[in-house]
Amino acid sequence: MSAGAAPRPGRLRSLGAAFAGLTTRGRSFLAAGVAAAGCAYVLGQEDLLRVGLLLAVLPLVCVLVLQAGRQRVTGSRRLTPARVSALGEARVSLRLDNVSRLPTGLLMLQDRVPYALGPRPRFVLERIEPGGRREVSYRVRSPLRGRYPLGPLQLRLSDPFGMCELSRSFSAYDVLTVVPRVDALPPLRLGGGALGHGDGSLRSxxxxxxxxxxxxxxxxxxxxxxxxxxxxxxxxxxxxxxxxQPRRAHCTVLLDTRGVAYEGAGPDSPFEWAVSGAASAALHLLERGFTVRLLTDTGGLLTGPGGPDGHAVPAEAAGLLLDALAVLDHSEGTDLSPAYDALRDGSGEGLLIAFLGELDERQAAVAARMRPRGGTAVAFVLDADAWAGRGAAAGAGLRLLREAGWTALAVGPGVTLPALWRLAGAPGVREDAAATGAAGGRTGTAMGGLA
Structure with missing residues (x-):
């Protein structure tokens, strides 16, 4: 036999895997057929030989038929929607099509899903007629942010006689993006009277x-x-x-991701509260016409304005922002100075909203200097003692921020962002921030009133 006519190694391995898929019934038929053929040869019984050959050949034929037709079953997956918020549900629809001329046997369908999304879904399907299809679906949900691969789809094929089973794994997979929970915020004017599309802004x-x-x-x-x-x-x-040309109001949302500034993990941890708060504030301002950029303590810009006119389409900007926050994790940094440098190099005007972890006096002093000149700064500062169950304590961090003209609010467990957002726009809080800033020898900018 020439080299070109030699069986391919992959083909041999595939046949070997097919014969290894013989079920107990198939192995029993094969053993009984071989035994009957041996006895018929010794005893000289031709009828027994025919029975033995039939018993031995049947499982072998099933293996060859199943092996030859195993590529004629196609599978597909549909994920709806592809992006959900934490604790939100997504539906996964699986579809199998029999594109061969022979009916399939019993099918067992299994889809690979990460542990965070729950157990692996398994389905048992009856035979599929030639040209027929079967559709099944299941739901997934996760309390944690992230990007979760779904697949590949695994299928176990069996012949109509139950002699052989083959496992097949499809290559296609989908990705479920679980984004932070977004809260609806009340329509307060936090930018010194600027609404977003130039209301209250200068028109040269x-x-x-x-x-x-x-x-x-x-x-x-x-x-x-x-x-x-x-x-x-x-x-x-x-x-x-x-x-x-109306000027769009600018806003920077600063998210502190330092690992040393947060304790605990899980969906109810303070870090998840901060990530959800940053997403809620950014989307709320995008809807009101602001140009929003998302900055972290490392100085890295997660999202920023884009597009041909210098601004991203609000829907696209919201999607990019949520996708970036879905995979955001703690940083290894311990200092807020990179964020201060990034803010100093950028625009010195506009609205600054910061979600900060635990602050010591040094980091609070760095954060205090971030307040933009001629702009408004609002800070939601983690109360680490309250989250740890040691009782609420305002700390020196809030005092330093308020002295610098910030509107600084402490975040404790069980407090919702809409409640704090409404408090940040209250006239009494704004006046206290402005008066404290003036008493500290700094220029304090009062926040705008209700929309």
Whole structure:
């Protein structure tokens, strides 16, 4: 036999695996057939020989048929939705299609899922007729954030006589993204009166006089009422006034991820509260027209503005933000200075909302200097003593932040972000923050009123 005609090693291994899949019934038929054929040869009984050959050949034929047709069953998975919040449910639909001309035997279907999503779902399916299909579904949920792979799908095929079983694993898999829980926040104005799309913001062109208008050339479709005749006479072609460009309000959400600043783990831990709070605040401000960037204590920018006009579409920005927070973990840093450097290098205006872990006096002093000039700063600071069951203690961190003009609130166990958010917009809290900042020799900016 030439080298080109030699059986491929993969084919031999596949046949060996198929014969290894003989069930107890198949092995019993094979053993009985061999024994009957041996006795028939010794005794010279042709009828017994025929029976022995039938018993021995039947399981072998089942193996060959199952091996030859095992690729004719296709499987698919549909995940709805692909992104859920913590403790939310997603439905996984599995579909099997028999694309061969022969019916299948009994099928056992199993899908691989991570331990955090629950036990592996298993289904037993009756025979599928040629060209037929079967659909089953199950639900998954997780209290923890993360990205969880689903699959690959595993299938055990058996012949109609139950002589052989083969295991098949499909290669396709899906990913379930579990994002932080998002709370609906009350519509407070925390940015000194700026709503987001320029309300309360400076409009340079609106404040400019007739002689200060910077014109541009006329374009097809421009309103003729916007023609700037003085510039037209000067340039010798039609010139029009530029449209007023409203400025979008900016906000930075700072999330402290230092491992040393949080104790405990799990869905009810203070770190998960901070991650959920950052997601809630960022999405709330995105809905109100703010340009939001998400910053961590390491100085890394998880999400920021993008798109052709410099701003991300709110729905896309929200999706990117939630995906980034879904896989966020503790950092190994112990200092907030990288975040301070990132804020100092960026814009010095706008709204700053910080979710901070436990602060000592040194880290509180670093955080106090982060307050933007001419902007508003709100801090939700973890009360580590209350979370550890040692009683509530405001600590020096809140005092230093308030002296620097921050609106700083302590976060204890069982406190919801909507309640703290409403408290942060209360006039009494804002006035106290401004007065404390002025008493400390710093400029305090009062927060805006209710929307």
């Amino acid at each position: 062109l609106a404040l400019a006089g007739e002689d200060d208008v910077i014109p541009r050339e006329y374009r097809h479709g421009d309103d003729l009422r916007r023609v700037h005749w003085r510039s037209t006479a000067r340039h010798g072609e039609l010139m029009v006034r530029r449209e007023e």
